Amino acid sequence: xxxxxxxxxxxxxxxxxxxxxxxxxxxxxxxxxxxxxxxxxxxxxxxxxxxxxxxxxxxxxxxxxxxxxxxxxxxxxxxxxxxxxxxxxxxxxxxxxxxxxxxxxxxxxxxxxxxxxxxxxxxxxxxxxxxxxxxxxxxxxxxxxxxxxxxxxxxxxxxxxxxxxxxxxxxxxxxxxxxxxxxxxxxxxxxxxxxxxxxxxxxxxxxxxxxxxxxxxxxxxxxxxxxxxxxxxxxxxxxxxxxxxxxxxxxxxxxxxxxxxxxxxxxxxxxxxxxxxxxxxxxxxxxxxxxxxxxxxxxxxxxxxxxxxxxxxxxxxxxxxxxxxxxxxxxxxxxxxxxxxxxxxxxxxxxxxxxxxxxxxxxxxxxxxxxxxxxxxxxxxxxxxxxxxxxxxxxxxxxxxxxxxxxxxxxxxxxxxxxxxxxxxxxx
Amino acid sequence: xxxxxxxxxxxxxxxxxxxxxxxxxxxxxxxxxxxxxxxxxxxxxxxxxxxxxxxxxxxxxxxxxxxxxxxxxxxxxxxxxxxxxxxxxxxxxxxxxxxxxxxxxxxxxxxxxxxxxxxxxxxxxxxxxxxxxxxxxxxxxxxxxxxxxxxxxxxxxxxxxxxxxxxxxxxxxxxxxxxxxxxxxxxxxxxxxxxxxxxxxxxxxxxxxxxxxxxxxxxxxxxxxxxxxxxxxxxxxxxxxxxxxxxxxxxxxxxxxxxxxxxxxxxxxxxxxxxxxxxxxxxxxxxxxxxxxxx
Numbered sequence: 001x002x003x004x005x006x007x008x009x010x011x012x013x014x015x016x017x018x019x020x021x022x023x024x025x026x027x028x029x030x031x032x033x034x035x036x037x038x039x040x041x042x043x044x045x046x047x048x049x050x051x052x053x054x055x056x057x058x059x060x061x062x063x064x065x066x067x068x069x070x071x072x073x074x075x076x077x078x079x080x081x082x083x084x085x086x087x088x089x090x091x092x093x094x095x096x097x098x099x100x101x102x103x104x105x106x107x108x109x110x111x112x113x114x115x116x117x118x119x120x121x122x123x124x125x126x127x128x129x130x131x132x133x134x135x136x137x138x139x140x141x142x143x144x145x146x147x148x149x150x151x152x153x154x155x156x157x158x159x160x161x162x163x164x165x166x167x168x169x170x171x172x173x174x175x176x177x178x179x180x181x182x183x184x185x186x187x188x189x190x191x192x193x194x195x196x197x198x199x200x201x202x203x204x205x206x207x208x209x210x211x212x213x214x215x216x217x218x219x220x221x222x223x224x225x226x227x228x229x230x231x232x233x234x235x236x237x238x239x240x241x242x243x244x245x246x247x248x249x250x251x252x253x254x255x256x257x258x259x260x261x262x263x264x265x266x267x268x269x270x271x272x273x274x275x276x277x278x279x280x281x282x283x284x285x286x287x288x289x290x291x292x293x294x295x296x297x298x299x300x301x302x303x304x305x306x307x308x309x310x311x312x313x314x315x316x317x318x319x320x321x322x323x324x325x326x327x328x329x330x331x332x333x334x335x336x337x338x339x340x341x342x343x344x345x346x347x348x349x350x351x352x353x354x355x356x357x358x359x360x361x362x363x364x365x366x367x368x369x370x371x372x373x374x375x376x377x378x379x380x381x382x383x384x385x386x387x388x389x390x391x392x393x394x395x396x397x398x399x400x401x402x403x404x405x406x407x408x409x410x411x412x413x414x415x416x417x418x419x420x421x422x423x424x425x426x427x428x
Numbered sequence: 429x430x431x432x433x434x435x436x437x438x439x440x441x442x443x444x445x446x447x448x449x450x451x452x453x454x455x456x457x458x459x460x461x462x463x464x465x466x467x468x469x470x471x472x473x474x475x476x477x478x479x480x481x482x483x484x485x486x487x488x489x490x491x492x493x494x495x496x497x498x499x500x501x502x503x504x505x506x507x508x509x510x511x512x513x514x515x516x517x518x519x520x521x522x523x524x525x526x527x528x529x530x531x532x533x534x535x536x537x538x539x540x541x542x543x544x545x546x547x548x549x550x551x552x553x554x555x556x557x558x559x560x561x562x563x564x565x566x567x568x569x570x571x572x573x574x575x576x577x578x579x580x581x582x583x584x585x586x587x588x589x590x591x592x593x594x595x596x597x598x599x600x601x602x603x604x605x606x607x608x609x610x611x612x613x614x615x616x617x618x619x620x621x622x623x624x625x626x627x628x629x630x631x632x633x634x635x636x637x638x639x640x641x642x643x644x645x646x647x648x649x650x651x652x653x654x655x656x657x658x659x660x661x662x663x664x665x666x667x668x669x670x671x672x673x674x675x676x677x678x679x680x681x682x683x684x685x686x687x688x689x690x691x692x693x694x695x696x697x698x699x700x701x702x703x704x705x706x707x708x709x710x711x712x713x714x715x716x717x718x719x720x721x722x723x
C-alpha cells in the first residue's frame with residue numbers, strides 16, 4: 001500500500017511540474033522571440049475573418065518580428081468578454097469599440113490616447129468622416145480610429161409595391177405625411193383584420209425612435225457630448241414618439257412590440273423572408289441580406305419632418321492603454337484601418353468610415369444606392385456621447401414595452417424617462 | 429512519525445487539491461464580493477469605499493430589486509413544490525419492476541440529459557403564439573392561446589411551465605428511496621387494515637421525507653438562482669416581467685458596470701438563501717423522519 005501511494009504521488013507531482021513548466025517557461029520563451037499582438041474582433045462571418053487573416057499574414061511578412069493573434073468572438077458575447085478581459089488586466093492589444101462604450105473606457109484610462117501617435121507620425125486623418133472622427137474623441141483626445149458606420153436608410157421591396165399597385169418611392173426624402181400615406185397603401189389586411197403585409201418594419205422595435213425624434217427637431221440630451229440634462233420630454237420629442245408608436249398601436253402599419261417579439265422572434269428579417277413587409281428601415285449592414293435574399297429592392301433616404309436627421313452607430317479600432325507593445329500596436333492599427341475597411345466595404349458588412357473607400361469600394365456596382373447612404377451621412381448624428389451611455393439608455397427599454405402596449409401614454413412615458421435620465425445625469 | 433499521524437497527513441494531502449480549489453475559486457471570491465459590496469466600483473478604476481450606500485440604495489431606492497425578488501420568489505415557490513410532487517407521483521407510478529417502467533423512467537429522465545441553451549431555443553418555438561405547437565394544440569379545443577413570452581402576463585407562467593418538464597432527477601431519487609422501503613412495512617400496514625391512501629400518507633410519505641426535504645432545500649437554492657432561461661429567452665422582459673434576481677445582478681454588473689452594487693445584490697441573495705434554508709432546517713425537525721427515528 002505504501003509503495004502504491006508513492007507511485008501515485010510521483011505521477012501527480014510529475015504532471016503538476018510538467019504543466020507548470022509549460023505555462024511558465026515554454027509559453028513565455030515562445031513569445032520572447034516575437035512581439036505577439038492580440039487583436040480582438042466581433043464575428044462578422046467567415047469571409048471577414050479569412051480576409052482579416054490575409055491582411056495580418058501580409059503584415060507579418062513585412063514585419064518579421066511581429067506575430068499577430070486574431071481573436072474572433074461571437075457578436076452577442078463580444079462586449080461582456082472584452083469588459084471582463086479589461087477588468088482582469090488581460091485585454092487584447094487592439095479591440096473594437098462602439099460609440100456606446102468607447103467613452104466609458106476612455107474616461108477610465110483603459111484606452112490609449114492616439115493623438116500623440118497621430119502627431120508623431122503626421123498621420124492624415126482627413127480621409128475619415130468628420131462625424132465618426134469626432135465621436136471617437138473624449139475630453140478632446142482621440143481614442144479610436146473609426147472603421148465602420150451603420151448609416152440608416154429606407155429599403156423597399158419592389159414586389160410588395162407591385163402587389164399593391166403602388167409606385168416606387170422617389171429617390172428623395174419624403175415627408176412624414178407622405179410616409180404615412182405610403183404605409184397606408186402598402187399595408188394589406190385580411191378579411192378578419194390580421195395583417196398580410198406590413199407597410200413598414202424596423203430592424204428592431206425602437207431602433208429608429210431616436211432618428212424620428214431628431215427628424216422632428218427634438219433630441220435626447222443637451223448638450224450631446226457630456227449631457228447636462230435630458231430633453232426627451234420636449235414637445236417635439238413627444239410628438240415624434242407619438243407618431244412613431246401610432247404606426248403600430250393606432251394604425252398597425254408596423255408590427256406591435258409583441259408581434260416583433262413573438263412573430264419574428266426578435267429577428268425582423270423574418271418579415272422580409274416571409275414577404276410580409278414593404279418598407280424596411282435598417283442600417284447599411286442590411287445591404288448584404290437584401291443582396292442575398294430579396295434581389296428586387298431599392299433604397300431611398302429616410303423621411304423627414306422639421307429637418308433631415310438620422311442616428312448613426314460607429315465602430316472604432318482602439319489600443320489597450322496597458323498594452324506592452326504600444327508602438328507596434330499603433331503600427332498595426334494604421335495598417336488595419338485601410339484594408340479592414342476595404343474588406344468591410346467589399347463584403348457589404350457595413351459602411352466604411354473612410355471617404356475614399358466609401359466612395360469607391362462600397363457598392364461599387366450600384367452607385368445609386370451608395371449615393372443614398374452618402375447623402376444620409378450628411379445628416380447623421382450620434383444623439384448621446386457620454387461615459388454613462390448604458391445607464392441612460394437602459395431607462396428606455398421598459399418604457400418602449402409600455403408605450404408599445406398602451407400601458408402608458410407617450411407623454412407620460414417621455415416625462416418619466418426624462419425624470420429618470422436627469423436623476424442619473426445629476427448623480428455621480 | 430507514527431502511523432496515525434502519517435494517515436492524517438495523507439488525508440490532508442489527498443483532499444488538498446479540492447481544498448485549494450475551494451479556497452481560491454469559491455471562498456476567496458466570496459470574501460472579495462463581500463468587501464466589494466461596500467464600494468463603488470466599475471471594474472476599470474480602483475474601488476471607492478462608500479460604506480452601506482449600496483445596501484441603502486438597494487433597499488430604499490431600487491424598485492427593480494423588489495420586482496426581481498418578487499418574480500424570482502413566485503417562480504421558486506411554484507416550481508419547487510410542483511416538481512417535487514410530480515417527481516414523487518412519477519416514482520410511485522413507475523416503482524414496479526417491469527420493462528415498460530424501465531423505458532418510461534428513461535423517457536422522463538431525458539429532459540435532464542438534453543437541457544441547455546439549445547433546448548431553450550426549441551421552447552422559444554414551442555411558445556410562439558402564431559406557429560408554436562402549444563397554441564396549435566390549444567386551438568384544437570378552440571382555445572385561443574396567449575402571447576406567452578411576448579405577453580407581460582404570460583411570460584413568467586411560460587417559464588414556470590417550461591421548468592416543470594424536468595422532473596427526472598426528483599423521480600430518480602424518490603425511486604431509489606422507495607425501493608429501500610422494506611416490503612414487510614407495507615405488509616404490516618395491510619394486515620392492520622390500512623387502505624392504499626392511508627399507506628401512502630402514513631407509511632410512504634414519512635419514509636421518503638428525507639428525500640423530500642433534500643429536494644425542497646436544494647430545489648430552493650437552485651431555483652432561486654435561476655438565470656439561463658430569462659437570459660436566453662426573454663432578457664428579463666417584457667417590461668421586466670421575467671427579470672429574475674440573478675439576471676438583474678448580472679445586468680447591474682456587466683451592462684451598467686456597477687460591480688460594487690452587484691456584489692451587494694449577491695450578498696443579499698446569499699443572506700436570503702441562508703435564512704430560508706435555516707428556517708427549512710428548523711421546520712424539518714417536525715416532519716422529516718429518519719431511519720434512526722423508527723428504531
